Amino acid sequence: MHGAMNEAREKVLGALAGVMSPVLKRPLTDAGLIKEVTVEGTTVSLRVVELGQDEEARASVEKEIRAALAGAGFEDAKVAWETRVYGRDIGPDDPVPEVKNIVLVMSGKGGVGKSTVASNLTMALRRAGWPVGLLDADIYGPSVPTMFGIMGKPMSKDGVKIEPLERFGVKLMSIGFLLEDPKAAVIWRGPMLHGALTQFLKDVAWGKLDYLVIDLPPGTGDVALTLSQRAKVTGAVMVTTPQEVALQDVYKAVSMCERLGIPVLGVVENMSYFVDTAGVRHELFGAGGGARVAEMANAPLLGQIPIDPTVRECGDEGTPVVQAKPASPIAQSFAAVANELTSVIASRYFQEAGGAAPTERKRLKIVR
Numbered sequence: 001m002h003g004a005m006n007e008a009r010e011k012v013l014g015a016l017a018g019v020m021s022p023v024l025k026r027p028l029t030d031a032g033l034i035k036e037v038t039v040e041g042t043t044v045s046l047r048v049v050e051l052g053q054d055e056e057a058r059a060s061v062e063k064e065i066r067a068a069l070a071g072a073g074f075e076d077a078k079v080a081w082e083t084r085v086y087g088r089d090i091g092p093d094d095p096v097p098e099v100k101n102i103v104l105v106m107s108g109k110g111g112v113g114k115s116t117v118a119s120n121l122t123m124a125l126r127r128a129g130w131p132v133g134l135l136d137a138d139i140y141g142p143s144v145p146t147m148f149g150i151m152g153k154p155m156s157k158d159g160v161k162i163e164p165l166e167r168f169g170v171k172l173m174s175i176g177f178l179l180e181d182p183k184a185a186v187i188w189r190g191p192m193l194h195g196a197l198t199q200f201l202k203d204v205a206w207g208k209l210d211y212l213v214i215d216l217p218p219g220t221g222d223v224a225l226t227l228s229q230r231a232k233v234t235g236a237v238m239v240t241t242p243q244e245v246a247l248q249d250v251y252k253a254v255s256m257c258e259r260l261g262i263p264v265l266g267v268v269e270n271m272s273y274f275v276d277t278a279g280v281r282h283e284l285f286g287a288g289g290g291a292r293v294a295e296m297a298n299a300p301l302l303g304q305i306p307i308d309p310t311v312r313e314c315g316d317e318g319t320p321v322v323q324a325k326p327a328s329p330i331a332q333s334f335a336a337v338a339n340e341l342t343s344v345i346a347s348r349y350f351q352e353a354g355g356a357a358p359t360e361r362k363r364l365k366i367v368r
């Protein structure tokens with residue numbers, strides 16, 4: 001009886017051997033992402049673990065699964081889905097133990113669009129369904145209040161932790177929220193960068209988040225150092241522009257990450273090209289900077305963001321373009337970056353874990 005069931009399961013897993021995880025780019029069965037296979041007559045029930053939130057990817061994987069099973073003679077399939085998020089190692093002293101991933105957005109030099117990328121990347125992650133927060137670590141020139149059109153005083157419910165503000169479903173914290181509030185300023189004990197950043201992590205009630213994005217100020221040595229000492233960060237997203245001819249600044253940022261043990265997760269090339277009203281693409285600032293930086297950092301190019309004046313307009317009006325105009329090409333390029341980033345993070349952690357999620361298949365082999 002059991003033998004027959006195992007045989008049927010093996011047949012199911014064999015039939016599914018060619019269905020790839022869009023995130024890990026390897027077969028779902030190999031990665032242990034097909035769970036709880038049961039067979040009753042010609043009906044298969046199974047659960048698929050997904051590592052991303054991309055609805056389209058999910059739908060196409062499900063279609064492939066159904067086709068593969070039908071091809072193996074199973075008439076009906078009940079497919080359930082489960083989302084899994086890989087995350088940081090969380091030590092006993094971690095200031096944000098409920099935050100699975102911390103992603104630093106940084107660059108070699110100022111004004112390349114770190115805050116724009118951080119805001120829209122966070123917004124895109126949120127719209128894809130992840131619980132997210134955005135921490136504005138620019139103590140001297142905060143951008144988040146403007147870009148999210150929100151001012152206000154974070155309050156404390158319990159007298160211990162400060163509640164982040166929330167807009168469009170994103171939890172937000174910025175020194176900009178606290179500047180005009182003398183009482184809050186007291187809570188924050190003066191302008192010490194180190195202390196303020198630590199408090200931004202430890203004393204803010206971030207709650208359970210899959211991704212906390214941190215927008216770093218230009219020339220970020222101190223801030224990255226402090227953050228990496230306080231918490232294990234998932235890694236950094238390096239923002240650059242296409243005309244990055246002198247790679248020296250980026251090189252400094254990348255080697256700083258190396259020194260601090262912060263993996264460079266990927267590179268975003270911002271202001272890559274301009275599409276005119278006739279739909280023609282112009283590479284105003286040259287081409288290839290992002291790819292060169294990615295090569296140097298030994299990290300993937302996560303995407304290219306066009307130059308689009310609406311990004312500034314939306315930012316100034318307090319709604320990131322990804323939220324204000326989700327169908328626009330620029331919003332979609334941010335959504336693609338967000339999707340790619342979650343894939344990179346999942347793949348990295350999957351590899352770090354030795355790709356060792358126990359698979360049903362292996363377990364079945366042992367049983368047999």
Ligand SMILES: Nc1ncnc2c1ncn2[C@@H]1O[C@H](COP(=O)(O)OP(=O)(O)OP(=O)(O)O)[C@@H](O)[C@H]1O
Nearest residue numbers: 110111112113114115116218271306307308311312
């Ligand atoms: N893809 C884009 N298209 C058009 N304008 C952009 C784009 N990206 C950023 N900008 C504009 O460029 C300016 C600088 O962007 P942003 O403030 O995001 O850069 P930054 O790297 O955070 O700067 P800083 O180093 O001062 O923190 C802003 O006015 C922003 O609206």
Ligand SMILES: [Mg+2]
Nearest residue numbers: 114115138143
């Ligand atoms: Mg900025």
